[in-house]
Amino acid sequence: MYPSRFKYESPKTLEEAIKLLDAGKGEAKVLAGGQSLVPMLKLRFAFPDQIVDINNIPGLDYIRFDADGSLHIGALVRHEHLEKSVEISKRQPTIAAAAPLVADPIVRTRGTFVGSVCHADPQGDWAATMIALNGHLVVQGPKGKRNIAMKDFVLGPYATTLNYNEIAIEAVIPAPKGVARGGYLKLERRVGDFATASVAVALDMNGDTVLGAGFALAGVGGKTIDANDAASALVGQKLTEATIAKAAALVAAKAEPRTDHRGSAEYKRHIVETFVKRILTANSTQKVA
Amino acid sequence: MKLDEVKIGGMGASRRRVEDNRFIRGKGNYVDDVVLPGMLHMEILRSPLAHARIKSIDTSAAWDMPGVRLVLTGEMLAARNLAWMPTLSYDTQAVLATDKVRFQGQEVCAVIADDPYIAKDACGKIVVEYEVLPPIVNPVQAAAADAVQIRDDKAGQVGNKVFDWEIGDKSRTDKAFEDADVVSKIELHYPRTHPSPMETCGSIADYDRATGKLTVYMTSQAPHIVRAAVAMVAELPEQNIRIITPDIGGGFGNKVPIYPGYVIAILGSILTEKPVKWIEDKTGNLTSTGFGRDVYLKGEMAMRKDGKILGVRMNTISDHGAFFADAQPSKFKIGLMHSAFAAYDIPTAHMFATGYYTNKAPGGVAYRCSFRVTEAMFFQERMVQAAADDLGMDQAEFRRINFVKDEQHPHRTAFGFLTDSGQYEKCLDIGLEAIGYKNFAAEKAEAAKRGRLLGIGISTMTEPLGAGNSREYDILGIKMFDSAELRIHMSGKALLRTGSRGQGTGHETTWAQIVAHELGIPADDILVEEGDTDTAPFGMGTYASRSTPVAGAAIAMVARKVRAKARKLAAHLLEVSEEDIEWELGRFYVRGNQERGVTIQDCAMAAYSNMPDGMEPGLENVAYYDPPNLTWPFACYIAKIEIDPETGVWDVLQFVAVDDCGVRINPMIVEGQIMGGLTEAYAMANMQYQTYDEEGNIIGGNYMDFLLPTAWETPGFELYEVVTPCPHHPIGAKGVGECATVGGPAAFVNAVMDALKDKGVRNIDMPLMPNRVYEALTTGKDVYGMPPVRSGN
Numbered sequence A: 001m002y003p004s005r006f007k008y009e010s011p012k013t014l015e016e017a018i019k020l021l022d023a024g025k026g027e028a029k030v031l032a033g034g035q036s037l038v039p040m041l042k043l044r045f046a047f048p049d050q051i052v053d054i055n056n057i058p059g060l061d062y063i064r065f066d067a068d069g070s071l072h073i074g075a076l077v078r079h080e081h082l083e084k085s086v087e088i089s090k091r092q093p094t095i096a097a098a099a100p101l102v103a104d105p106i107v108r109t110r111g112t113f114v115g116s117v118c119h120a121d122p123q124g125d126w127a128a129t130m131i132a133l134n135g136h137l138v139v140q141g142p143k144g145k146r147n148i149a150m151k152d153f154v155l156g157p158y159a160t161t162l163n164y165n166e167i168a169i170e171a172v173i174p175a176p177k178g179v180a181r182g183g184y185l186k187l188e189r190r191v192g193d194f195a196t197a198s199v200a201v202a203l204d205m206n207g208d209t210v211l212g213a214g215f216a217l218a219g220v221g222g223k224t225i226d227a228n229d230a231a232s233a234l235v236g237q238k239l240t241e242a243t244i245a246k247a248a249a250l251v252a253a254k255a256e257p258r259t260d261h262r263g264s265a266e267y268k269r270h271i272v273e274t275f276v277k278r279i280l281t282a283n284s285t286q287k288v289a
Numbered sequence B: 001m002k003l004d005e006v007k008i009g010g011m012g013a014s015r016r017r018v019e020d021n022r023f024i025r026g027k028g029n030y031v032d033d034v035v036l037p038g039m040l041h042m043e044i045l046r047s048p049l050a051h052a053r054i055k056s057i058d059t060s061a062a063w064d065m066p067g068v069r070l071v072l073t074g075e076m077l078a079a080r081n082l083a084w085m086p087t088l089s090y091d092t093q094a095v096l097a098t099d100k101v102r103f104q105g106q107e108v109c110a111v112i113a114d115d116p117y118i119a120k121d122a123c124g125k126i127v128v129e130y131e132v133l134p135p136i137v138n139p140v141q142a143a144a145a146d147a148v149q150i151r152d153d154k155a156g157q158v159g160n161k162v163f164d165w166e167i168g169d170k171s172r173t174d175k176a177f178e179d180a181d182v183v184s185k186i187e188l189h190y191p192r193t194h195p196s197p198m199e200t201c202g203s204i205a206d207y208d209r210a211t212g213k214l215t216v217y218m219t220s221q222a223p224h225i226v227r228a229a230v231a232m233v234a235e236l237p238e239q240n241i242r243i244i245t246p247d248i249g250g251g252f253g254n255k256v257p258i259y260p261g262y263v264i265a266i267l268g269s270i271l272t273e274k275p276v277k278w279i280e281d282k283t284g285n286l287t288s289t290g291f292g293r294d295v296y297l298k299g300e301m302a303m304r305k306d307g308k309i310l311g312v313r314m315n316t317i318s319d320h321g322a323f324f325a326d327a328q329p330s331k332f333k334i335g336l337m338h339s340a341f342a343a344y345d346i347p348t349a350h351m352f353a354t355g356y357y358t359n360k361a362p363g364g365v366a367y368r369c370s371f372r373v374t375e376a377m378f379f380q381e382r383m384v385q386a387a388a389d390d391l392g393m394d395q396a397e398f399r400r401i402n403f404v405k406d407e408q409h410p411h412r413t414a415f416g417f418l419t420d421s422g423q424y425e426k427c428l429d430i431g432l433e434a435i436g437y438k439n440f441a442a443e444k445a446e447a448a449k450r451g452r453l454l455g456i457g458i459s460t461m462t463e464p465l466g467a468g469n470s471r472e473y474d475i476l477g478i479k480m481f482d483s484a485e486l487r488i489h490m491s492g493k494a495l496l497r498t499g500s501r502g503q504g505t506g507h508e509t510t511w512a513q514i515v516a517h518e519l520g521i522p523a524d525d526i527l528v529e530e531g532d533t534d535t536a537p538f539g540m541g542t543y544a545s546r547s548t549p550v551a552g553a554a555i556a557m558v559a560r561k562v563r564a565k566a567r568k569l570a571a572h573l574l575e576v577s578e579e580d581i582e583w584e585l586g587r588f589y590v591r592g593n594q595e596r597g598v599t600i601q602d603c604a605m606a607a608y609s610n611m612p613d614g615m616e617p618g619l620e621n622v623a624y625y626d627p628p629n630l631t632w633p634f635a636c637y638i639a640k641i642e643i644d645p646e647t648g649v650w651d652v653l654q655f656v657a658v659d660d661c662g663v664r665i666n667p668m669i670v671e672g673q674i675m676g677g678l679t680e681a682y683a684m685a686n687m688q689y690q691t692y693d694e695e696g697n698i699i700g701g702n703y704m705d706f707l708l709p710t711a712w713e714t715p716g717f718e719l720y721e722v723v724t725p726c727p728h729h730p731i732g733a734k735g736v737g738e739c740a741t742v743g744g745p746a747a748f749v750n751a752v753m754d755a756l757k758d759k760g761v762r763n764i765d766m767p768l769m770p771n772r773v774y775e776a777l778t779t780g781k782d783v784y785g786m787p788p789v790r791s792g793n
């Protein structure tokens, strides 16, 4: 690969990294897993003057459930760590379901959860889980830390509210009031393909009753689609054929698919609806035909 | 003691591949691994537009960059009469565009610099001014009366047509249709795909002015043809041209043609007097080098009520891109498309073929197939299924009653080929048994209860592999024979060279096994060398499954020549007359006294140290083999699939492959070839294609859109074998490298169509992506042509 010329630094502390980004005045880029940035460099779609490799900064690769039940994912947690984490598989079903569907097994060994969210690809899987789970990012810049709610983070394709001199240091997913349920389904043409359509569903359940619900979509719009409004069909209710159908229809209505070589807009909307139904049905304790 | 042939790595031994030793250690030597002193690097600037007139090219900013040695334009090439080069199909192709660009990705300028980064940066500094012309992206547009002429460079060119071509007996076929009880029709598109080898194309040209010698390291499947072509184009004396093909990271037909990059690198080296390396990137490979297929196929079948096929009509319209650069035997404009229906006993057939130029990448190479045989067999097996459905007949039974019977071979096909041998029904029976055909109806009903649709698809075919014979097959006039040269050293070890070129296909392993079989020299004692035109005998190279049928035969023949001389040496050593000598594997002995003998190794030593008076010393020979016929392997592929009707996603539940490729030299390698081929077949059926949007932008010019299946989704394949030795091949072998790519796709597609049979759907064109299956399922209508490309925002 022959990218255009860039300077490369591999700082050992966050402060140093932020200083380099600040000095870069927008021409410096963070390198995390490199699974999106390096292809962009190769194609010369990205041509930063400076690469700031954060892989040698210690202490950023944790997956932690705090005592309050909130989940914290450090900036250097790879997709594969989430896929293999026993804690995640027990306590966070939406992320557990998405992890094996992100990219392919090779990419998953390098790519990071936080990097994927920062990349803001409309087809990215993790941004969808973050929206459905009502997560936020903790970012650090020259003036210290701030939180950015996921719903305020993505502006459009590859565009976020992150300042050029800030690094996202962790993703936080709030604790459920009851039990976290949910799932993730993705239609792809083969492993490693981005989503033709994918659906993240996050449920907060008390027994059979839905306390809260979140929905987000990837691949069916110019950015990750926030379909959390559809929760209105479920909150305070049980997952029945009727409530499921209603929620699925509401989510599908939120999709903004376009017709392309992966299928027609109607097809993609239909897939969204089908997937929402399937996930909710799988989480329902009642028999749904 | 008698030698154990399997132990010495002879015929039938699943000997481990000797080349893998270096490949799996990362010690292969590919063209990009070759580094010569003082070597420069070349990068090609490609056209962003599909069809445009070049108004001006400003290269001054590129020339100004430090480290840039040479910037080449079409005009500079034209001054040396090198702006155009011949293709393998008697057309011309632009090396660097002078007048117009004719496809997106076409070569416009080249920069030669001290390193590849500078070369790439400098390409970015070249300013080309274009005047956009309307692009033509399919044959329908190309044929329109008011279509812009793409090839206005060619004197005498009318419109955008490349050729009209016809074969078969029209009037007899017309009559057959008149007499038919039932006529079945089908219309298909075989989408454009790409061989996409793991290693892209590339070369290093090294011209030495002092000696006048040009050495080119190149990723070529046919280095000897390249030497001949370079001699023609570059007007260099042939003895001063040396083509060296180091290890090849996959070819699949993509590395048969001669590409502009090679020619430019050669000129670059002549002008700079330095070695010039050009390594294509993946996008360059996918967007400018030989693609496969892109044919519209239409046809009909005439039948009697009882299912007997009376005749077939075929019509093909092929899209060749901007230059007619198919790599194929010159007599046949649409390759061996007329091999269709060779497995069936059909009295008469007729085919009409038309080719068009479009503003798309040139090529039409034989992507893992014997020249358009893939399209032929796909059409055949889709037609056969449609016909069986129309007759209301069981698809297996319909095949069975129309198969050429074992005892009918050699059988003259309706299009004039002569098959050699086969046991078609036996293969079919093994396949049906393995897939559980009898129980399928029950299985399907069971699945229906779960809301799933099951389908079973069969593809049975025989194909002509191993061109030529020299009567009918040539490329640019050079007859399609092949060669082998065998040298036995005095210690009984050997060096074997052939005119073919392995490309990850195991030649170094299997070729030694043929010699081991013929001479009893252990395969481990035989070094196989290919790909250097200064040392290897002339051969037409490796593609179209021709290596074992042709070069493999030459190897057996040369070994027999060597054995004949060894026999004389044995007679001398044993002090008997030659007539009294008997041969068993690895050893000559005196008739009637098996104890008294000498080994082949003894004879080798004698050839250098103790030859009889008057005998030429040494033990070596060369053989050129002109095959009497093509070889005709048979395959029966059966897929069982399940559709999720809510999404259109289909999964392969079981896949059975019964291959009869004659005698198997190395069964493990044969199985590897079949599995690889089936994987490619699955790709084409399920996900893979290249297309162009209405502006002529390629979709499928990178691996985001051009999909290669991974181990993850590729189904498992169950392999079975039947062996019908090839009657005219010295060791009874037939070609096999391509059977699965050729016959595989129809099995998958037929299976999906079988599942949709009661929905009124007759055809979905490949790739059968879930959305297309869903569309057919919900509308009850066929889905034709390429997937719609990007639209709107």
Ligand SMILES: Cc1cc2nc3c(=O)[nH]c(=O)nc-3n(C[C@H](O)[C@H](O)[C@H](O)COP(=O)(O)OP(=O)(O)OC[C@H]3O[C@@H](n4cnc5c(N)ncnc54)[C@H](O)[C@@H]3O)c2cc1C
Pocket (backbone or CB within 6 Å): A029, A030, A031, A032, A033, A034, A035, A036, A037, A038, A039, A075, A101, A102, A103, A104, A107, A110, A111, A112, A113, A114, A115, A116, A117, A118, A119, A121, A123, A124, A125, A126, A162, A166, A167, A168, A169, A192, A193, A194, A195
């Ligand atoms: C073959 C392939 C298939 C893929 N398939 C999928 C898929 O199916 N689904 C999917 O969701 N993704 C897919 N991806 C993308 C993959 O998930 C990437 O890993 C992810 O998008 C980016 O994470 P990264 O750590 O590699 O980030 P990088 O490539 O290192 O960076 C991406 C961008 O984010 C910025 N960035 C990274 N980390 C930070 C940070 N901590 N703070 C601020 N900015 C940061 C970088 O500057 C850059 O602009 C695929 C990638 C490949 C190569």
